[in-house]
Amino acid sequence: MSQTPVPLPAGFTAAGLHCGVKKDATLFDLSLFVSQSPAAAAGVFTTNLVHGAPVKVSRRRVPRATARAVVINSGNSNACTGDQGVADAEWMTAEVARHLGCVADDVLVCSTGVIGRFLPRDKLAGGIPRVTAALSASDAALLDAARGIMTTDTFPKQATHVGKLGGRTLRISGVAKGAAMIAPNMGTMLSVILTDARLTPAEADAALRHAVDRSFNCISVEGHMSTSDTVILLANGAAEVGPTTPEERLSFQSWLDAVAADLAQQIIRDAEGADHEIEITVRGLKSRSDAFRIAKSVADSPLVKTAITGADPNWGRIVSAVGYAGVPLSESDITLHLNGLLLYKSGVPQPFDAAKVSQGIRENRRVLIELDFPLGNESVKFWTCDLTAEYVRLNADYTT
Amino acid sequence: MSQTPVPLPAGFTAAGLHCGVKKDATLFDLSLFVSQSPAAAAGVFTTNLVHGAPVKVSRRRVPRATARAVVINSGNSNACTGDQGVADAEWMTAEVARHLGCVADDVLVCSTGVIGRFLPRDKLAGGIPRVTAALSASDAALLDAARGIMTTDTFPKQATHVGKLGGRTLRISGVAKGAAMIAPNMGTMLSVILTDARLTPAEADAALRHAVDRSFNCISVEGHMSTSDTVILLANGAAEVGPTTPEERLSFQSWLDAVAADLAQQIIRDAEGADHEIEITVRGLKSRSDAFRIAKSVADSPLVKTAITGADPNWGRIVSAVGYAGVPLSESDITLHLNGLLLYKSGVPQPFDAAKVSQGIRENRRVLIELDFPLGNESVKFWTCDLTAEYVRLNADYTT
Numbered sequence: 001m002s003q004t005p006v007p008l009p010a011g012f013t014a015a016g017l018h019c020g021v022k023k024d025a026t027l028f029d030l031s032l033f034v035s036q037s038p039a040a041a042a043g044v045f046t047t048n049l050v051h052g053a054p055v056k057v058s059r060r061r062v063p064r065a066t067a068r069a070v071v072i073n074s075g076n077s078n079a080c081t082g083d084q085g086v087a088d089a090e091w092m093t094a095e096v097a098r099h100l101g102c103v104a105d106d107v108l109v110c111s112t113g114v115i116g117r118f119l120p121r122d123k124l125a126g127g128i129p130r131v132t133a134a135l136s137a138s139d140a141a142l143l144d145a146a147r148g149i150m151t152t153d154t155f156p157k158q159a160t161h162v163g164k165l166g167g168r169t170l171r172i173s174g175v176a177k178g179a180a181m182i183a184p185n186m187g188t189m190l191s192v193i194l195t196d197a198r199l200t201p202a203e204a205d206a207a208l209r210h211a212v213d214r215s216f217n218c219i220s221v222e223g224h225m226s227t228s229d230t231v232i233l234l235a236n237g238a239a240e241v242g243p244t245t246p247e248e249r250l251s252f253q254s255w256l257d258a259v260a261a262d263l264a265q266q267i268i269r270d271a272e273g274a275d276h277e278i279e280i281t282v283r284g285l286k287s288r289s290d291a292f293r294i295a296k297s298v299a300d301s302p303l304v305k306t307a308i309t310g311a312d313p314n315w316g317r318i319v320s321a322v323g324y325a326g327v328p329l330s331e332s333d334i335t336l337h338l339n340g341l342l343l344y345k346s347g348v349p350q351p352f353d354a355a356k357v358s359q360g361i362r363e364n365r366r367v368l369i370e371l372d373f374p375l376g377n378e379s380v381k382f383w384t385c386d387l388t389a390e391y392v393r394l395n396a397d398y399t400t
Numbered sequence: 401m402s403q404t405p406v407p408l409p410a411g412f413t414a415a416g417l418h419c420g421v422k423k424d425a426t427l428f429d430l431s432l433f434v435s436q437s438p439a440a441a442a443g444v445f446t447t448n449l450v451h452g453a454p455v456k457v458s459r460r461r462v463p464r465a466t467a468r469a470v471v472i473n474s475g476n477s478n479a480c481t482g483d484q485g486v487a488d489a490e491w492m493t494a495e496v497a498r499h500l501g502c503v504a505d506d507v508l509v510c511s512t513g514v515i516g517r518f519l520p521r522d523k524l525a526g527g528i529p530r531v532t533a534a535l536s537a538s539d540a541a542l543l544d545a546a547r548g549i550m551t552t553d554t555f556p557k558q559a560t561h562v563g564k565l566g567g568r569t570l571r572i573s574g575v576a577k578g579a580a581m582i583a584p585n586m587g588t589m590l591s592v593i594l595t596d597a598r599l600t601p602a603e604a605d606a607a608l609r610h611a612v613d614r615s616f617n618c619i620s621v622e623g624h625m626s627t628s629d630t631v632i633l634l635a636n637g638a639a640e641v642g643p644t645t646p647e648e649r650l651s652f653q654s655w656l657d658a659v660a661a662d663l664a665q666q667i668i669r670d671a672e673g674a675d676h677e678i679e680i681t682v683r684g685l686k687s688r689s690d691a692f693r694i695a696k697s698v699a700d701s702p703l704v705k706t707a708i709t710g711a712d713p714n715w716g717r718i719v720s721a722v723g724y725a726g727v728p729l730s731e732s733d734i735t736l737h738l739n740g741l742l743l744y745k746s747g748v749p750q751p752f753d754a755a756k757v758s759q760g761i762r763e764n765r766r767v768l769i770e771l772d773f774p775l776g777n778e779s780v781k782f783w784t785c786d787l788t789a790e791y792v793r794l795n796a797d798y799t800t
Contacts, residue, residue, distance in 0.1 A: 051723065
């Protein structure tokens with residue numbers, strides 16, 4: 001959780017403010033991220049076939065070499081809004097482009113909030129000139145922009161990393177907003193990551209996909225895939241250096257992975273109603289996708305989540321969720337550690353002090369589930385949270 | 401919900417009693433179902449690769465022509481118990497066979513309850529002679545047997561149907577126990593269906609699979625697949641008639657389907673913590689499996705469930721769960737009715753009185769979700785329940 005100021009990379013400005021999409025005037029609902037020069041842009045989007053209009057518009061504009069801006073409103077997701085929604089999203093990018101002096105295709109757009117309502121163009125028409133005028137390269141500007149994309153998040157999410165390549169310093173800074181856990185009308189995971197490193201669009205695309213696969217794609221609150229999930233990377237080259245050798249590429253990838261993982265874990269940390277963060281490590285599978293399936297099956301089981309909520313060392317729920325993950329294996333392939341303690345070894349229950357394990361879960365916010373298999377060398381880390389009565393209250397006690 | 405007595409079909413006896421697997425002496429924990437003559441037997445079992453020892457033992461004994469009994473204990477699932485578990489399950493059938501004077505292979509076995517603990521052979525060794533001695537053809541005997549398989553169910557589940565073929569009367573009677581919703585240590589869905597109709601093992605197998613696909617496979621509480629789910633059909637031919645013509649086969653199938661669907665819906669009705677039963681109808685898909693995937697995706701979404709809990713007409717959660725079901729379609733293919741009211745038509749939101757829809761959900765225990773598509777002629781019905789704070793409490797507030 002970055003409580004310290006997060007600087008923008010060189011050549012970027014940002015702003016965030018209230019324009020009226022949300023009723024509460026103290027809440028920001030419009031953010032703008034701008035590169036002073038054309039930037040390489042990549043995007044990773046929800047695979048939900050029902051997706052928001054901004055996803056349709058932004059998806060066909062990346063990867064590209066000449067991106068200038070990302071505009072995001074919160075308070076209205078512009079999803080399930082048909083042709084009108086697409087026209088509204090395109091209009092939003094055209095308005096931003098007009099104020100920046102670029103073409104609409106160089107502007108990407110995201111929206112998050114209530115589903116199935118048309119975008120209030122009047123509010124945005126008033127807000128876009130103001131957010132453009134407010135653009136700044138200060139740390140406060142990035143924080144404002146991080147606030148402008150929040151819906152039910154309780155804190156703005158930012159992360160940054162400084163790296164050195166060929167004697168030059170480059171920076172990667174990102175913001176994110178949280179997942180569906182408490183969103184009354186379809187929450188969404190959004191993230192914008194900016195870097196002054198020099199990347200081609202293809203490099204940006206490959207690097208972003210690698211990072212997302214190890215961060216945002218490895219978190220789950222309740223397994224309901226949003227209509228609007230979007231992660232965008234802009235790389236403007238203002239640091240006048242980029243990864244060129246295999247070693248440099250590995251270094252840059254590890255920095256980008258770290259920023260994305262930091263943001264993703266902040267989303268889990270902010271899962272309202274959650275009492276525990278659960279880290280699931282799955283090792284020893286033939287493929288990463290096998291390991292991923294097992295981790296997600298365990299992470300999405302309400303019985304596993306409620307066991308953690310209740311500090312119940314109920315390992316049968318974990319082992320049985322492995323069994324229906326869709327990965328060919330047998331019971332004797334499974335070894336389970338919970339918070340470092342061996343509970344199930346190669347299919348055989350191990351004696352353990354249940355009271356002690358229970359106490360360990362109760363006294364720590366973080367829970368570690370480790371599953372080991374003798375089937376290969378691939379592994380995955382996955383983050384989720386427990387399921388509490390408070391979660392249900394937050395998601396039920398709302399009327400449209 | 402059958403509160404009226406449910407008779408056994410001709411040529412069957414049953415019994416249920418307390419033998420000590422459960423600590424509470426007022427609770428039954430051992431049930432026996434016996435056919436006086438060799439019966440055709442079929443079984444459908446969990447597809448979880450982690451499954452109980454009784455599943456391993458029973459699965460390899462069906463379909464068969466000479467089954468005599470099903471023995472079931474509750475209070476211990478004999479799952480994740482390795483080789484010892486299999487030996488214990490085989491011993492249990494051998495003990496029953498010894499008292500009935502048949503071979504062990506003609507006895508099927510199920511266990512439900514705590515996972516990962518060895519079966520208390522001493523308790524069962526005392527119980528099996530007593531439950532054999534208690535066998536009776538009375539309605540009370542079947543009710544006792546229905547009680548003996550309960551874990552956290554709040555009422556015993558029974559259903560029956562009388563049909564006529566070729567001037568002769570036949571009966572189908574079944575019992576079931578509930579799913580995982582509240583089970584502290586892996587609940588399980590079990591059902592035994594008995595009929596005096598004359599069926600070959602292959603006919604019994606085909607008829608049971610058809611019925612299970614339209615009943616027990618179409619219910620979901622939280623999407624966590626049990627290690628022990630089992631449905632067994634015994635057909636002993638004591639009615640001296642069976643379906644032989646295509647019309648008779650259709651009739652018999654519809655009766656068996658009805659008994660299975662009745663039992664399955666009783667399981668949903670008994671999902672503790674649930675305030676609403678949700679019936680999801682999906683129509684107009686290319687295949688039944690496409691329709692099934694969509695229904696299950698909607699049914700398993702905690703966001704859909706909590707929306708119903710909160711009487712929130714939040715159709716975006718339903719539509720977006722359709723979008724990630726894995727079925728190729730576009731938004732404009734989706735039409736949604738909630739409790740008979742059109743909310744979303746061919747991808748376009750429809751104006752509706754949210755307060756009225758909310759009131760309708762609040763005032764009725766049953767909620768109808770209907771999803772229509774223009775993609776084909778296949779359909780499915782699926783039953784689930786909402787997700788309440790009470791569910792979380794029941795599943796969390798337990799320590800092994």
